[in-house]
Amino acid sequence: MTILVLNTGGSSLKYKLYRMPEETVLARGDIDRLGTDRAVLTHHAAGREPLREETPVPDHLSGIRRVLELLCHPEHGVLNGLAELSAVAHKLPHGGAEVSGARLVDGAVEAALERFARVVPVHNQPALTAIRCLRELLPDTPQAGTFETHFHLTHPPARYRYAVPESWYTEHAIRRYGFHSCAHRYAAGEAERLLGARYPALRLVNCHLGSGTSVCGMVDGRSVEISSAFTPQAGTPMSTRSGDFDPFVLTYLIEEAGFTAAELNRVLTKESGLLGVSGVSGDMRDIEAAAAAGNQRAQLAIDLFVVNILRWVGVCLTATRGLDVLSFSGGIGENSPLLRERVCAELDWCGVWLDPERNEAGATGVLSADDSPAAVLVVKVDEEIIVARDAAALLTGA
DSSP: OEEEEEEEOSSEEEEEEEETTTTEEEEEEEEESTTEEEEEEEEEETTSOOEEEEEEEOSHHHHHHHHHHHHTOTTTOOOSOGGGOOEEEEEEOOOTTTSOSEEEOOHHHHHHHHHGGGTSHHHHHHHHHHHHHHHHHOTTSOEEEEETTGGGTTSOHHHHOOSSOHHHHHHHOOSOOOOOHHHHHHHHHHHHHHHTTTOSSOEEEEEEESSSEEEEEEETTEEEEESOOSSTTSSSOOSSOOOSOOTHHHHHHHHHHOOOHHHHHHHHHHSOHHHHHHSSOSOHHHHHHHHHTTOHHHHHHHHHHHHHHHHHHHHHHHHHTSOSEEEEEHHHHHHOHHHHHHHHHTTGGGTBOBOHHHHHHOOSEEOBOTTOSBEEEEOOOOHHHHHHHHHHHHHHTO
């Protein structure tokens, strides 16, 4: 079985081609600056020379068509023809509570993506575009998808309901959903693989820290708490997104400064978070360098980020009722020893003892001291393999 997994953004397209159930990666690549005359495509196929090209890619249809061409290319491809594709699978952002989990793409899936496109416009619309492009290019190939909310939809109502009028929930689906399901599922699987024998009833808090962030509490591989909520913008501050704050700030700004909804959306998603506090960048590497050079706003951004991560770790601990494993994933979680050290230093009271040398080395795997009561992990997540596994299970009925 051969499954192509797509992760589609507004100006990017990432892909992996898997042979399942072996989980062999046959090809992978991405297109950056999609929608421009100077898009950059990188393509790696097993046993072939890697390809990098700068080329016009005016839209998603052109980008997906180019990917399909490369998969069958005599020099760069691994397929004899597109008929060898068993399915195309998507990482789907948000379809609400009624349409979630792993699904074959049908009218209900598309309608759900349309409905919640106003909630996550940066994410849902590109996914819909990719689905429709593939229906045109590969009309006989099944499409599947895994929703990024699905892992958290088993939470009880007391955890997902807001204290707002009932009609907001029943008519407008206003509730907590939670995101980064594929990343947190993968982290749970890695913790079980590495440490399951040590902790039979594994209580895990995963800090998925990147341009988007979320902190998830899990017990025995099941989500019991999540920092993200109605949208992926909730929870901790992020690269350019605000995270949590008092919602009445918005009504105040509307009345005091005359902000429109569009202006508030732009500021909260593009000009806030680590960028808004530091004034330097939304990239933690730039912020750490500026802080080391004495920039006080950059230092405040790091301090604020750590405090908010810890706040949500604490919330998760009330749901997990203890801690066996603290894990870090995402670009910042994987690559910032400073951030890991700052977070772990504040959690020594619950048995988190980081090994300084392992932390500085920065490899994935166990970074805690040998005698630490709780383990510390760094996990390089593979969201695409979660989507591929789900698609294979749908196709085989497993």
